[in-house]
Amino acid sequence: MISFDKDKMIFHLKSNNTSYILGFLKEKFLVHLYWGKKLEFNDLDYDMFLDVMKYRRNMCASDYKDIALSRDCLPMEYSTFGNTDQRTPAFHATYKNGSFITELEYDSHVIYNGKKGINGLPATYVENEDEAQSLELTLKDNLTGVKIVLIYTVYDELDAITRSVKIINNSKDDVRLDSVLSAVVDFKESQYDYIHLPGAWARERHPERVPVMTGKQMVDSARGNSSAQHNPFFALVEKNTDENSGNAYGFNLVYSGNFTAGVEVDPYNTCRAFLGINPFGFEWILKSGDEFASPEAVLVYSDKGLGGMSRVYHKLYRTRLCRGKFRDKERYVLINNWEATYFNFDEEKILNIARKASQVGVELLVLDDGWFGKRNSDNCSLGDWYVNKEKLPGGLTQLASKVNELGMKFGLWFEPEMVSPDSDCYRAHPDWCIHSEGRTRSEGRNQLVLDLSRQDVCDYIYNCLYENLSTVNIEYVKWDYNRTMSNIGSALLPAERQGEFFHRYILGLYSILEKLTKAFPDVLFESCSSGGARFDPGMLFYMPQTWTSDDTDALERVYIQYGTSMCYPYSAMGAHVSIVPNHQVGRTTPVQTRGYTAMVGQFGYELDLNKLTDAEIDVVKEQIKTYKKYGEVFHKGELYRLVTPDNNYFCSNEFVSEDRNTIIVSNFVLRAVPNSPVYYLKLKGLESDGVYMDEKTGKSYRGEILMSSGIPYQLSADYDTKIIVFKKQ
Numbered sequence: 001m002i003s004f005d006k007d008k009m010i011f012h013l014k015s016n017n018t019s020y021i022l023g024f025l026k027e028k029f030l031v032h033l034y035w036g037k038k039l040e041f042n043d044l045d046y047d048m049f050l051d052v053m054k055y056r057r058n059m060c061a062s063d064y065k066d067i068a069l070s071r072d073c074l075p076m077e078y079s080t081f082g083n084t085d086q087r088t089p090a091f092h093a094t095y096k097n098g099s100f101i102t103e104l105e106y107d108s109h110v111i112y113n114g115k116k117g118i119n120g121l122p123a124t125y126v127e128n129e130d131e132a133q134s135l136e137l138t139l140k141d142n143l144t145g146v147k148i149v150l151i152y153t154v155y156d157e158l159d160a161i162t163r164s165v166k167i168i169n170n171s172k173d174d175v176r177l178d179s180v181l182s183a184v185v186d187f188k189e190s191q192y193d194y195i196h197l198p199g200a201w202a203r204e205r206h207p208e209r210v211p212v213m214t215g216k217q218m219v220d221s222a223r224g225n226s227s228a229q230h231n232p233f234f235a236l237v238e239k240n241t242d243e244n245s246g247n248a249y250g251f252n253l254v255y256s257g258n259f260t261a262g263v264e265v266d267p268y269n270t271c272r273a274f275l276g277i278n279p280f281g282f283e284w285i286l287k288s289g290d291e292f293a294s295p296e297a298v299l300v301y302s303d304k305g306l307g308g309m310s311r312v313y314h315k316l317y318r319t320r321l322c323r324g325k326f327r328d329k330e331r332y333v334l335i336n337n338w339e340a341t342y343f344n345f346d347e348e349k350i351l352n353i354a355r356k357a358s359q360v361g362v363e364l365l366v367l368d369d370g371w372f373g374k375r376n377s378d379n380c381s382l383g384d385w386y387v388n389k390e391k392l393p394g395g396l397t398q399l400a401s402k403v404n405e406l407g408m409k410f411g412l413w414f415e416p417e418m419v420s421p422d423s424d425c426y427r428a429h430p431d432w433c434i435h436s437e438g439r440t441r442s443e444g445r446n447q448l449v450l451d452l453s454r455q456d457v458c459d460y461i462y463n464c465l466y467e468n469l470s471t472v473n474i475e476y477v478k479w480d481y482n483r484t485m486s487n488i489g490s491a492l493l494p495a496e497r498q499g500e501f502f503h504r505y506i507l508g509l510y511s512i513l514e515k516l517t518k519a520f521p522d523v524l525f526e527s528c529s530s531g532g533a534r535f536d537p538g539m540l541f542y543m544p545q546t547w548t549s550d551d552t553d554a555l556e557r558v559y560i561q562y563g564t565s566m567c568y569p570y571s572a573m574g575a576h577v578s579i580v581p582n583h584q585v586g587r588t589t590p591v592q593t594r595g596y597t598a599m600v601g602q603f604g605y606e607l608d609l610n611k612l613t614d615a616e617i618d619v620v621k622e623q624i625k626t627y628k629k630y631g632e633v634f635h636k637g638e639l640y641r642l643v644t645p646d647n648n649y650f651c652s653n654e655f656v657s658e659d660r661n662t663i664i665v666s667n668f669v670l671r672a673v674p675n676s677p678v679y680y681l682k683l684k685g686l687e688s689d690g691v692y693m694d695e696k697t698g699k700s701y702r703g704e705i706l707m708s709s710g711i712p713y714q715l716s717a718d719y720d721t722k723i724i725v726f727k728k729q
């Protein structure tokens, strides 16, 4: 809920466990007063902030009669460029006379139940008005008339706070927006660690934890997509914060394009966290009377460590970010032909894979890259979304119906945002790709990126997809995106609007996805980007799962899935069993291990099951049964990372089902050692006086014993993976 103290002009946003407080100091400066554990009383005041000012020797001019009062020394709630706050601004604009000064003051506010969507952008939502309250706080620059609406929502039960910003150009002139961040949060101190998720292709989201230092620390993307290199997520945690205890502050941007995400520590050891569209490569001309909406930032505080923070994100994203029929449904166990055949297939080869798969209980066959145009390698045909009759003489319709006859659903791969220079599409429309006249059109994987800032290109993509989905019984789509953007430019944007390209591209992408997923509500969409190069909340709004990584090696996946689970739920992670030796790293792991590692996510196979031994096929059959039985616990349950893989010897995850009656502990040996010491896994989230029975041994234990004494665990063989299932009695 949100309360407003009229006298002090203080807003208090309260969820079940957190408080977030802001107010107008001297009725003028909007300052950030508090974010953390819930405060019961509303008697927070400005005095302590003013006291602190006295000890600061004025670094820059003051804003007020009081010489010590300067924005640079205040915890500003939404900092603007060109005044006395000389740290990273949230907002930077250039006005008609060339001035870039913005000074904001209170204009008005409204508090209401529920939450509004953001026009053209993905965002978390409510199903009932009473789940959340929102505050729209309008600030005004009196000289130009520009208004900035700060939009906050606080989810009571879900314990999260979202922020976004709307800029309204009420001046009579155009305004050029140079930076519109979604949120800054000024922390009073800086004794934090900064955790972020760096990576690379096939090595996505390996968490890094470093101390916050004086100056700036940040990650960003200027590649056009959220990227494998960095993720639009970071956490600030106290030094003693671990998985289970300590303060953790999470920041995540619901956006799939260029972003900036970092912290700035000033000489007084205050720490400004910032998150939003990357100002580098961004400009936006806002016409008089027009509005601009920023993406949404999702802020999560937990005093239960990183684990507590992750659980809040998981539940919020699973239930109030993902949408559609598949949000709450257990999804299909699939088989994908990519690693089994790559481009080298025909109908019989695919059906052969499907037949075997149908016998073991697989429910969906996905035909990956290579089914269209004349594509036999990655050097042609993207953009030509009609079937390759040499490979599939009976077309997609025949293949889909033959797959359906096996009792399976049929799914198809597309890479709609791309075009190959060797394609009919490119030959007909060479100006449709991202390019700048006179500059090289650099290819990545022999392809160019279509210019989704153009409506005609978006229409073309939509129509191609529409045609295929409405004429063939396609029940699943894998939406791939295999290169980053370069040589930026759009043939249709005027010179002064070229800086709008990156954001317009993402708006174009979102508009296609919105239309398509609405037109085909029964199709399950999975997003992909060379694996997990666009694993972000923006894509999850349209497609409830993302292919986590092209690295399907079980050991590598333990690390990748661990990092991904910092803020994304397992229900969103596509995870498959592939052949060994693994195609990415050459490692051989048991099929059992590959199965247990994959089944915590959205489960499937990425191999030709005909190549497995009978004994391995028996394991596969059991895996599918286990997944059918427990998939829901992994996806909808609460995750407790009991031992994280940075331990180097093993890792252990515990899942507590929604009804809290099923507990699954999944252990993975990363590196076996002879004569292993005994480790005790102390379970979490149980009822102390509850009795839990180990399904396999039939032995029962009191919850308090499992939580305080723990269950013994010894390293067996390399990569050995087991699950232990407890049922509450």
Ligand code: DGJ
Pocket: 338, 368, 369, 413, 480, 482, 528, 529, 530, 531, 547, 549, 550
């Ligand atoms: C990259 C994806 O991540 C793979 O799974 C596969 O679909 C290939 N693209 C196909 O080109």
